[in-house]
Amino acid sequence: MNNQNSTYPRSTHGAPPPCPVAADALQGIPRQQTNPERWQGEQWASFVSALQQAGVELRSAQHNTGTYVTDAGGLAYGMPHGVVIARNAPQIAALMQLAQQYRVPVTTRGGGLTTEGESVAFGGVLLDMTGMSRVRHIDKAALTVRTEGGIFWHLLAESLRREGLDYLSAPLNLTSSVGGTLGVGGIDVNSSKHGCSADQALALQVVTPTGEIVECSDEENAELFQRVILGYGQFGIITEATLRVRPYTPLRMHYFYYGSLRDAVEDLMRIDRTQTCDYSGILTMMDKAITLLVAFDSDEREAAFLKHQRKTLRGYGELPFAIRTAAYYALRPWRLKEALYLYQRKRELFPDLQPAHHMQGGEMIDRTVVFSRAVWKHWGGRQMVIPDIASSADKFVASVERGNAVCKKYFPHYTLYCVGIKLRAEHQAHYELSCIPPDAEGWAYGCEFEPMLGDTHHSRDQLQSFKNEIYDIGVDLGTSYYRFGGMMKGYIRRALGDEVVDKHLEMKRQADPAMILNRNVIF
Numbered sequence: 001m002n003n004q005n006s007t008y009p010r011s012t013h014g015a016p017p018p019c020p021v022a023a024d025a026l027q028g029i030p031r032q033q034t035n036p037e038r039w040q041g042e043q044w045a046s047f048v049s050a051l052q053q054a055g056v057e058l059r060s061a062q063h064n065t066g067t068y069v070t071d072a073g074g075l076a077y078g079m080p081h082g083v084v085i086a087r088n089a090p091q092i093a094a095l096m097q098l099a100q101q102y103r104v105p106v107t108t109r110g111g112g113l114t115t116e117g118e119s120v121a122f123g124g125v126l127l128d129m130t131g132m133s134r135v136r137h138i139d140k141a142a143l144t145v146r147t148e149g150g151i152f153w154h155l156l157a158e159s160l161r162r163e164g165l166d167y168l169s170a171p172l173n174l175t176s177s178v179g180g181t182l183g184v185g186g187i188d189v190n191s192s193k194h195g196c197s198a199d200q201a202l203a204l205q206v207v208t209p210t211g212e213i214v215e216c217s218d219e220e221n222a223e224l225f226q227r228v229i230l231g232y233g234q235f236g237i238i239t240e241a242t243l244r245v246r247p248y249t250p251l252r253m254h255y256f257y258y259g260s261l262r263d264a265v266e267d268l269m270r271i272d273r274t275q276t277c278d279y280s281g282i283l284t285m286m287d288k289a290i291t292l293l294v295a296f297d298s299d300e301r302e303a304a305f306l307k308h309q310r311k312t313l314r315g316y317g318e319l320p321f322a323i324r325t326a327a328y329y330a331l332r333p334w335r336l337k338e339a340l341y342l343y344q345r346k347r348e349l350f351p352d353l354q355p356a357h358h359m360q361g362g363e364m365i366d367r368t369v370v371f372s373r374a375v376w377k378h379w380g381g382r383q384m385v386i387p388d389i390a391s392s393a394d395k396f397v398a399s400v401e402r403g404n405a406v407c408k409k410y411f412p413h414y415t416l417y418c419v420g421i422k423l424r425a426e427h428q429a430h431y432e433l434s435c436i437p438p439d440a441e442g443w444a445y446g447c448e449f450e451p452m453l454g455d456t457h458h459s460r461d462q463l464q465s466f467k468n469e470i471y472d473i474g475v476d477l478g479t480s481y482y483r484f485g486g487m488m489k490g491y492i493r494r495a496l497g498d499e500v501v502d503k504h505l506e507m508k509r510q511a512d513p514a515m516i517l518n519r520n521v522i523f
Contacts, residue, residue: 076117110177
């Protein structure tokens with residue numbers, strides 16, 4: 001990515017000329033080139049010929065390459081020269097060996113749910129990992145599963161459910177791939193109890209940037225394991241993973257409503273520290289309706305929480321909060337439009353969070369389906385930006401409040417999603433290049449700031465400026481970010497510091513001499 005700024009020339013009268021990018025683009029702000037330069041195809045013909053001789057199928061027709069032109073963010077656009085559908089580790093190894101030889105960039109892609117162009121290829125090869133979507137083995141006694149890296153979490157969950165099992169921690173949107181998630185983290189409403197998705201990995205099969213097939217874990221080839229887990233796809237391609245799993249249980253969800261972000265965030269952190277619930281998180285409608293979600297896997301834990309912890313919460317039940325909210329807007333009739341939006345949003349969203357056909361005896365039978373469908377239905381769109389801040393507990397309230405102010409500045413409607421991540425002392429080596437802030441102890445906390453864009457179109461300038469202001473908060477507070485790759489990789493050094501980045505850059509150069517694997521993501 002080229003982060004050099006340039007400005008449009010001003011007219012002789014000092015006023016900026018019309019912006020040629022979009023009618024609603026901000027005027028007079030620094031311009032940024034957010035897409036990397038396209039790879040120009042040096043030695044492409046020779047590379048393709050070598051792939052054919054090695055038996056690796058490359059698809060180069062426009063209807064094949066055009067499928068991958070952007071990602072879930074809808075802001076970064078690129079086109080690969082060709083696409084390879086992953087089939088097995090030896091095939092990928094052959095691809096990487098030849099890519100190193102001919103210096104052809106390779107971009108891996110799973111669910112394509114990146115929002116900053118991390119899974120968009122700007123020339124070279126796009127490696128589609130979804131061709132490797134098989135569950136290899138489920139060990140009910142050891143509570144582990146061996147699966148291929150390209151499988152979506154919802155397909156893995158379906159296989160586990162047939163055996164009475166469930167994943168421990170997965171991303172909220174389960175159309176993410178397992179391998180992609182392990183490379184960046186993965187957070188859910190039970191991450192405050194189980195840690196991030198990457199913490200569940202016991203062992204991996206990895207194809208290195210030079211085409212070696214390596215089994216790794218904390219005991220075997222530990223250095224590679226530490227680099228690949230939470231390594232943003234820089235040090236290897238995850239082809240198989242062994243994950244911890246648990247017995248399947250339905251859950252019972254409780255909702256507490258707040259008019260104060262500070263109160264809700266402080267209550268969330270206090271609940272996490274007591275470890276009295278199995279799931280926790282915050283989901284908001286702007287800063288007017290803040291919902292603290294608390295859920296349980298067992299009746300005993302639920303009863304103990306309601307007896308001892310419920311009275312410490314400052315949130316309200318649905319009816320008392322509705323009455324307070326109605327009174328608030330009755331005294332502010334000029335905000336009637338906002339009140340109507342909140343009411344309509346509640347009517348649309350709440351039934352999808354607890355659909356009748358997924359409820360039995362007050363328990364949610366399948367949160368996998370419920371949450372994933374709700375995410376796409378209520379937060380998806382042609383464009384999606386989700387800047388975030390990951391911080392230690394002592395900086396989290398300030399992070400959320402300052403980020404909320406930026407959301408209000410740019411958008412009339414937005415959502416905040418807050419969750420805790422229990423840290424594992426034995427996994428500190430994995431966290432070094434990741435979103436986990438180095439000063440976090442016990443738990444880290446993350447907040448996603450997501451404008452409700454719907455089908456409206458916003459200029460790249462406006463969305464980029466919004467993201468920059470959120471990320472500047474993180475720089476100021478000394479926190480980290482979950483999505484700091486791709487178009488936002490200019491913040492990596494500012495967040496992690498030169499020493500950490502230079503250390504991993506040198507590791508990258510040793511592991512990937514031609515610097516071809518996911519080269520536009522981090523370095």
